[in-house]
Amino acid sequence: MCGIAGIYAYHYAANEVDRTELRQIRDHMAQRGPDGLGEWYSSDDRVGFGHRRLTIIDLSERAAQPMVSADGKLVLTFNGEIYNYRELRASLEARGRTFRSESDTEVLLQLYAEKGVAMVHELRGMFAFALWDADKAGLLLVRDPYGIKPLYYADDGWTLRFASQVKALLNGGKISRNPEPAGWVGFCLFGSVPEPFTTFQEIRAVPAGSTIWVDRVGPHEVKQYFSIAEAYSRAEAASAPACDQEMQLRVHEALLDSVRHHLVADVPVGAFLSSGVDSGALVGLMRDAGQRDIQTVTLAFEEFRGKPEDEAPLAAEIAARYDTRHATRVVTKEEFRTDLPKILDSMDQPTIDGLNTWFVSKAAHELGLKVAISGLGGDELFGGYPSFRDIPLCVRAMAFPARIPLLGELARRLLTQVGKSSDVINPKAAGLLKYGGDYPGAYLLRRGLLMPWELEDVLGKDTIRLGLRRLKPIRHIEALLTPRPSTRFGKVAVLESALYMRNQLLRDTDWASMAHSLEVRVPLVDVELLRRLAPTLTQRKWISKSVLANSPRLPLPTAIIERPKTGFVTPIHKWLQTDARLQHWRQVPAFAVPKCAWARRWAYEVAAA
């Protein structure tokens, strides 16, 4: 797990790679990779790669990056983990290829040499990498199917620059800081910046499950090699187990396989533990996979002591059940105050979340961990969010009235007007008729931070106009839901995975953990797991988290399964009342009303930072 960077002066008029700039980009990511650094330049100085390394697999220098193939024709800078690298290596060796290191990095190089871009279909893991192919005189950028690892690029028309973080690219000093209206509008609507946009016009994300080829004419159009919507649609047509027992067995096997793969490392792998099903079940499965010594860590807040939000007691119970070395880390308001500048600085793109991951990663790092397993993705996979119920209900109720022309817009205007004079009406209620009749709109209503008609409270007119025009929020959501799964479960699972999880959860986990030089692994976000489970999950009439809870050989305690879902909460709503540096929101009338959701206020603080 690392930080990658590179510059490719692809245009004949471009200056050669500026080594100082590349180092500035790379070293802005020192926290992502504190164990080593490297750089490589082509002989004509048209291409330069940089790398910051966090050593996890093959700790030796032979696995250092950027890595050059034996014949000198391929160069790789890579961030992430390839969990099936041993299988891939064995099959490459069977075809007569010899290896110089024990790393997954070298497997990528050799796999590309063997199969070219088609290699991407064989990779299981989280990855973002750039590969220079000297024979073809081109650069390949690749990002994993779910978008667990980040990869951003900036193309000014002469030179393409890429890095694991937006702020790293900016630190090179040569990229325009012109804002991207679609990024800002997207942040205000969703609470996170929807890829491929960032808040800067010139910087874009390589979309999840996509590749970009760059040669002398610059970047070619993005090529998608994996789509979550397609995976679910296909799963609906596949055969699924008929009885509960068979299902439970299949889930157990698939989960155990994923966890086993996610434990591949040459350093100890710990785990985040909350009082929820996802992380608990994973710790149980880590046991089943044969790991004896497991360090777990739970986050607790002073403010929650003795209250239902307190995760510590139940988490301790789970830890005891699976006999882990357990640590509970208490975070105080004081610590939040101290860390706040660092948090805002590490936050690569504005987001309303990530505080919890910041502190739990900090705790894991303090315990000496370099790798931790997280239950992220369990709610998307097993339908744990209330949205799996609410969105289909909303669509069913609104489908007919939404078809009456103009009624939705009329109701929206009327209710918005009424809403302005009283704080009784939820701003989202105004959009129910307009958006509620179909999945993309209903999703925006359910997950949205602000509604499009509320943007004028926080953004300038031109930003809103240009941003909405470019982002096209409903069409943006629609595109991610294409091809559209036929089941309700499938549709919501796709929306949650391709929007909330990708742009919010995974991004936040990346910046907040990497700031503490910690690699977070997510066994529940895995294409192979999805391939094996999706037929079952989409075709069963009823599915619940208990399937996950019962997956470890020693199942989770019933108290955990039956506990109502709370989510992973922080006392940020309280801190927003008192921290003197976080009072900008009071200037916005819509946010000053007492009923305003804390996330809206926090979003404003983040944007103001």
Added chain:
Amino acid sequence: MLANRPLRVLALVTDGFSGHGGIAEYSRSFLGSLAACDGIAEVIVLPRLNATPLDPLPFGVGQLPAVKGRIRYSLAALRTAIRRRIDVVFCGHLYMVPLAAALAKLVRAPLWVQVHGIEAWEELSVLHRRSIESAALITSVSRYTRRRLLAWVGVEPARIKVLPATVAPQFKPGPKPEYLIERHALHRKKVLMSVSRLASTEPYKGNDRVIRALPSVLTRYPDTLYLVVGEGDDRPRLEALAGELGLTEKVRFVGLVSSEELPDYFRVADAFVMPSTGEGFGIVFLEAMACGIPVIGGNKDGSLDPLADGVLGFAVDPENNEELVSAICSALRSARPEASRSQRFNIQFFTEHLKALRAHGLPSTNRCKREK
């Protein structure tokens, strides 16, 4: 059976192979190079103005008579597109992009749009925007113009490529020509020069900023003279400014210079300076560089391209007098740089790149189009 024949391109341009100025010159390099591409049968140029070509047309280029008037021009374009079985429509100026897009749609041909400078910097009408968005390939003369265009059109950034201007072969280094030293009494003088239209509608060129910088330059180099090449209605204002600052003797307004003499004007100078804020590219920087003199330009617009971000010339904040003064003094102090700097923008690179762009952004034969 479908013919697998090379492509015929219809180019809608303002000047074609006749006009003067940066855009006209660029179009000529562009169309000539396009005609030289593999798989291109013919480039048919339909100019709006100035029909008589200055030089013989390059191989593969045919120019139709200029057609004045919007409606007549549109009809002529339509007639040509249909009768000559056009496969690609090229639009050389955003002014004509709605027509070009409509034609392209009508004959189901891909559209190639070229953008230059200011015309693409601010948001245009919905019709213009949609027309641009329908293009298969957009080329911009500079990174800056590309960025400004991307701020308001809804086009995948990867579809907008940069194709920089080139420099004509007559611009090459040489000794300071005696006849110009005589004509303007430049013996033992340090000569600063600029070349531009002096139009009151284009005050961004920055001649006034150079005049204001002169007093400080003169304290260090008292023998400095500033030659202002070019003509226009802004000249009285500039002359007045020089007068106010007591620089009448130090600023020489040369007026229009013939294209034959222009290279000599560059050669007689010790530095070229144009701290502009409105350049799409600024081909004059390349011309000055090719003649072997140091160049100074602004860092807020397309000038950064010929200056290569300061690698090939001085890139200064045009609004910052101190920066400008210090760049001028450095340029006057330095030895004449290698004229080969401008080789970075030579016509061979341009042609090769254009060929690569064509292969990348357009179908290789008309077969692809018919099958769509």
